Amino acid sequence: MEVETPVSTDEDESGVSTPVGTRRSFFARVTAAISAVIGLSLTIPIVGYVIFPAFQRKKQEWVPIAKIDDLPVEQPKALDYTVTEKDGWLETKATKGIWAIKHADNEVTVFSPICPHLGCGYKWDGQDRLFKCPCHGSVYNLKGIVQAGPAPRPLDTLPVKVENGELLVIYKEFKSGLADQTEI
Numbered sequence: 001m002e003v004e005t006p007v008s009t010d011e012d013e014s015g016v017s018t019p020v021g022t023r024r025s026f027f028a029r030v031t032a033a034i035s036a037v038i039g040l041s042l043t044i045p046i047v048g049y050v051i052f053p054a055f056q057r058k059k060q061e062w063v064p065i066a067k068i069d070d071l072p073v074e075q076p077k078a079l080d081y082t083v084t085e086k087d088g089w090l091e092t093k094a095t096k097g098i099w100a101i102k103h104a105d106n107e108v109t110v111f112s113p114i115c116p117h118l119g120c121g122y123k124w125d126g127q128d129r130l131f132k133c134p135c136h137g138s139v140y141n142l143k144g145i146v147q148a149g150p151a152p153r154p155l156d157t158l159p160v161k162v163e164n165g166e167l168l169v170i171y172k173e174f175k176s177g178l179a180d181q182t183e184i
Contacts, residue, residue: 053089062161062168065110069165071102074142076124076131078113081171096171098158099124099131101142110169111144112156119176122155131155152179 063083071077082095099111111131115122120135130147131140138149145154159170173184 060170060172062170065098065167065169066100067165068102068106068108068162068167071100071108071167073102073104075126076101076111076142078124081169083171097121098169098171099155100167100169106162108160108162108167109144110158110160110167112158112172112174114156114173114176115151116153116156116174116176116178116181117149117151152177153181156181 061083063081065079065081066077076099079098079100080095081098082093084091084093097113099113101109101111103109113121115133115135115138117133117136117138120133122131122133122138122140124130125132129142131144133139133149133151136150138151139147140151140155141147143154144157156172156174158172161168175182175184
């Protein structure tokens with residue numbers, strides 16, 4: 001005589017009993033797991049695409065400023081630095097001032113317009129031939145070296161190159177009030 005082993009069953013709302021641990025429930029679990037893996041594999045790249053640009057460092061590029069022949073020798077000239085900045089998804093145009101000085105040997109020095117003492121803007125005094133900051137009296141010579149006042153370091157120079165007679169500059173900002181030049 002053969003003995004039958006009972007199969008455990010569950011009853012659903014309609015009173016129909018279904019066996020527990022059947023092939024159907026196994027495939028339902030496997031299908032759910034595969035769906036979860038596929039969903040996760042699609043979600044990660046999409047989230048990365050949306051969030052990643054917010055974590056990118058601003059890209060700094062060489063920007064043409066002026067023709068080298070248009071700059072007077074040993075006389076500072078205030079120039080505009082206009083660049084399109086891309087910060088994450090936001091794209092803005094920014095115009096900042098810089099000071100350019102062409103030397104007798106055709107080398108060019110470009111200074112940031114920000115006083116290294118407290119971040120004020122300074123001006124060129126043509127009569128005294130000095131850069132002067134009105135905030136706390138810092139004074140700099142034509143080479144950017146401190147002549148008077150509380151400034152902790154010389155004027156900040158910006159990277160410069162000349163290509164095909166065109167002056168190219170990368171604008172950088174530095175922390176004020178420090179003895180060392182530290183880029184922001």
